[in-house]
Amino acid sequence: DTQHPEMRIEEEMERVVDQTKELQEAARSLISKSSREEKDLQQRARSLYTSMDELRSSIISLTLDDHMDHRLAEKLEAELNRAKCILVDGDASYFLVGKVESWFLKRFLGPINVRAIRKDVQLKVKEEYNSYKDRTTWLFLLFPSILLFLRSWMWDGCMPAFPVQLYQAWLLFLYAGLALRENILRVNGSDIRPWWIYHHYCAMVMALVSLTWEIKGQPDCAQKQRGVELFLQWAMMQGVAMLLQNRYQRQRLYTRIALGKAKRMDVVWGETAGERGQLWLLCPMLFVLQGFEAYVGLLLLQTTVVGVVSEWQVVFCGILLVLMALGNFVNTVQTLLVKSRF
Amino acid sequence: DTQHPEMRIEEEMERVVDQTKELQEAARSLISKSSREEKDLQQRARSLYTSMDELRSSIISLTLDDHMDHRLAEKLEAELNRAKCILVDGDASYFLVGKVESWFLKRFLGPINVRAIRKDVQLKVKEEYNSYKDRTTWLFLLFPSILLFLRSWMWDGCMPAFPVQLYQAWLLFLYAGLALRENILRVNGSDIRPWWIYHHYCAMVMALVSLTWEIKGQPDCAQKQRGVELFLQWAMMQGVAMLLQNRYQRQRLYTRIALGKAKRMDVVWGETAGERGQLWLLCPMLFVLQGFEAYVGLLLLQTTVVGVVSEWQVVFCGILLVLMALGNFVNTVQTLLVKSRF
Ligand SMILES: CC(C)(COP(=O)(O)OP(=O)(O)OC[C@H]1O[C@@H](n2cnc3c(N)ncnc32)[C@H](O)[C@@H]1OP(=O)(O)O)[C@@H](O)C(=O)NCCC(=O)NCCS
Ligand SMILES: CC(C)(COP(=O)(O)OP(=O)(O)OC[C@H]1O[C@@H](n2cnc3c(N)ncnc32)[C@H](O)[C@@H]1OP(=O)(O)O)[C@@H](O)C(=O)NCCC(=O)NCCS
Known part of the structure; x- marks a missing residue:
């Protein structure tokens, strides 16, 4: 230059x-x-x-x-x-x-818009939600299994408090993440029933309460820890059901993506044969699980009546579990009724 | 027709x-x-x-x-x-x-975009964050005051577990909300130092750990609850400092909105005289508070050395408090140094 x-x-x-x-x-x-x-x-x-x-x-x-x-x-x-x-x-x-109003999102995120304008982004959010559920379900299954295994193998029927509390804290964050994500999906036009979100709020409260629930040591800890044991067994069963549920819902999403649909507003749109088959496998499991959920709740209530444990946390978790089981049952039945109309 | x-x-x-x-x-x-x-x-x-x-x-x-x-x-x-x-x-x-990547937002919200394209929306998010802080600061001040008051007036120096745990659970949700909102602000271009966000992660962990910390009853509960008492006193002081901090930061935001600026990239842009005055009042308070924060941490550590309490939670919270105080101090000093350069 x-x-x-x-x-x-x-x-x-x-x-x-x-x-x-x-x-x-x-x-x-x-x-x-x-x-x-x-x-x-x-x-x-x-x-x-x-x-x-x-x-x-x-x-x-x-x-x-x-x-x-x-x-x-x-x-x-x-x-x-x-x-x-x-x-x-x-x-x-x-x-x-x-604008779908979500109290939960407003409370935690402020007045930010979480709606995606593009369909492919909406689907990506949904897919990521599914894969988040997949990843966490394995932990969901693994965590209580390990605890129960170590309990009988190493800990002589008496779980130390720390690993159990770690698990409960993890549950709290897991449910908080699910509740946030499901609210976001709803804002993005998902037809998810509000109950499934409330269910996660309840689960959050329960995780929080169970954190304050003192894990009793010797003597007699096998009896005193009966509540925790039941809870862990139920969690394992839930993990299995969640695996099936994820598989089913993932397949539904893929079918829909293949058909180029984001929603099932199309009246012609029902379940495919494969989906129907999976649903037939899933539903009995869900009902058994919901029955067991209520049973665990009642057993917790019983331990307080019998007088083994007398903390308010036990009563509270017992009542909450029964209510959650009822809500899950009612909403599953309603979903099936809607589906059978097609 | x-x-x-x-x-x-x-x-x-x-x-x-x-x-x-x-x-x-x-x-x-x-x-x-x-x-x-x-x-x-x-x-x-x-x-x-x-x-x-x-x-x-x-x-x-x-x-x-x-x-x-x-x-x-x-x-x-x-x-x-x-x-x-x-x-x-x-x-x-x-x-x-x-795209500013936020691990925390990804983990809890999934791959959703929380950036606002319009400046007025960005400012609204910031304003709402400030008013959220204002609202919660009063509770932040009120909650421990009431607990400490009832403790000496009704509870004979011995706090029952439930209200303390309620307070700790509230803290957990408060900090989670702050951390989420601050991450969102960062994604929207705020210059907030990462430390203030990490600080809220630490506070979340501490609230979680303190929930599992058994609140001891009689006998000797005055001595055993010394840690909780110190924590509550510190929380009260923090409430006062937060009120001042909110006032100062709100004024900064208003000046900026009046000047039509969303950021302070303008090199000419320093503090106004009124802001400088507030900062002079705020900073000594902050340093005292940070000193007290470290002191409470050390006292907690001391109780375990002396052997009054021996739970891991106490050691953990003690170390965390000292680290948080150090980080706060270093970052406040760095902020002041940057400001003094203008
Ligand atoms: C019964 C069940 C299998 C039906 O699933 P489905 O066929 O997807 O139900 P719908 O057709 O009504 O789904 C409507 C929307 O809600 C979503 N949804 C349904 N159930 C959900 C659940 N439990 N959690 C999260 N989202 C759910 C679907 O993904 C779908 O979303 P979309 O509109 O974005 O595509 C399902 O609701 C279920 O598994 N419920 C039982 C849960 C339970 O009781 N668990 C035991 C305790 S954990
Ligand atoms: C020192 C202090 C008053 C400086 O505030 P400031 O003048 O706003 O600081 P900066 O100019 O560096 O601010 C840069 C950005 O970070 C934000 N910010 C600064 N400190 C913050 C904090 N503690 N929490 C949240 N956001 C903060 C500002 O609002 C600003 O955001 P913007 O870019 O969106 O406008 C402030 O950092 C503070 O109060 N720190 C001490 C906190 C503390 O130690 N508390 C005691 C224990 S809780």
Whole structure:
């Protein structure tokens, strides 16, 4: 370069300053333009949704008044369903859904938006949730097995407090993570029943309470630790059920991804044969597990009545377990009833 | 309407179906267009950032070689700083920052994006964080005060376990919320030092450990509960310091919002006089508090050496408190040093 270096730098500086201003303008206009366009799409999506509802009721009332041929009505309704499916399940769905409020997320994350606009990101979040569950389920199974094994093999029926408390602390963080992630999935349009999330809140409370529950040592610790033992046995069973459940739900997700669907709003959409088979295997296990959950709860309550242990934690965990078992049962049955309607 | 109702409905249906398809297309193209434009802005922002760095080093090397007038060099550097400020602090900043990875958020939330593209949303998140701290600080102050008051007034120097454990569980959730929110702020471009976040991780661990720490009853409980008592006294002091800290940081935020700045990258940007005054009041308090924090830690360690209590939890909390005090001290001093450079 034959130019004077000072001049070269001043020119370069001018270029940089200009480009910075341009970039700032471009960024500002992109941000405001997209938020304007988003608002527009939101309005269009909502009014379309209302039109669809009106159309459906018109069809129904015309059919009832015999002003419309049944054949035609059926055809129109099928068409309407297809359109609704596109609206609710397609790329526009982001603009349709009003903000789902999650008290839990607000409390822990503040007013941040956790909704993903792109379908592939939403699916990734869901997939990652599944693989998180897979990874933790193995620990879920392993942890209590090791504790129970060491108890009879090394510890002479008397578990030391520390490993049990470590396990309980791990449970607390596990459930907190699941509750946060499930709330995020819900905000992203998942149809998960609220109960499964409440269930994780309850499990968090139980883990917390059990942390304050003093692990008694000798003498008579076999009897005093009966509650912990039952709890661990139940946890092992739950681990097995969770493995099956994960497999089933992962397959459902893959089928859906293959079909290009994020939701199952499509009325035609039921379970595939393979899924149905897995569900038939899963459900008896779930009911047995729920029965055992209630049984463990009742046994805990019994130990306090008989007077072996008398801490409030035991009563509390007993009642909570029974309530959780009931809720799980009711919600599993309701899910099956909904499914059987297809 | 004189038309046949069937025909009217079929027409209406056609309209709805067409609109649905249009909307789906519009949504898809908006999403893909914005992601393309975002990528473009990202590239421009990054290359501009590199140019600025190169320009700065050219200026420095030319000045050192005496190929450039010092006056000019200063003028150019000031100009460069202004440009950098616009880039880093303006609307384009969203496109500049690479994804800040937060292990904690990934673990608990999964692969969801918590960055806000709009400056006003970022500020709202920050404001909400401040008001969350305000709200909880009062509880932070009230909780231990009530416990200590009841202890000497009603409980005869012997705290029952339940209220203390309730307090510890509350602390655990409080710190978890703070840690999550601060990670989110960091992802949104806050300059918060990582230590303040680690500090909340440590506080979470301590709350968890203290939950498993058995609250001893009579006899001699005044002596056995000495650790808890010290901890509560320290918590009260911390509450007062947090109130001052919140006031100071809130004022900083308001000044910045008034100046239209989201960050303090502007080199001209220092503290206002009022802020400086608050900092002079705050800092001695912070140092006293950090001294007391270490002192409580050492006292806890001493109780185990003397042999009054011998649980591992006490040793652990003692060591953790000393480490936290050291870290807080070092980081406060470093912050002050950075500030004094302006
Ligand atoms: C019965 C069961 C297998 C049905 O699963 P399913 O076929 O996926 O149920 P649905 O079709 O109603 O699912 C609707 C949504 O909720 C989700 N979901 C269902 N049950 C869930 C659960 N227990 N935890 C988390 N998410 C669940 C599904 O993944 C689906 O999400 P999507 O809309 O994002 O795709 C399932 O609910 C289950 O396993 N429940 C029993 C749990 C239990 O009792 N465990 C014992 C104690 S731990
Ligand atoms: C020293 C102190 C007052 C400086 O505060 P400051 O002037 O805001 O510090 P900085 O200018 O370095 O702040 C940089 C960023 O970190 C944030 N920050 C600083 N200290 C923080 C803390 N302790 N907790 C959370 N955020 C903090 C600021 O809000 C700012 O965020 P921004 O970039 O989004 O605006 C503050 O760090 C402090 O109070 N530290 C002591 C904490 C302590 O030891 N407590 C006793 C035990 S709890």
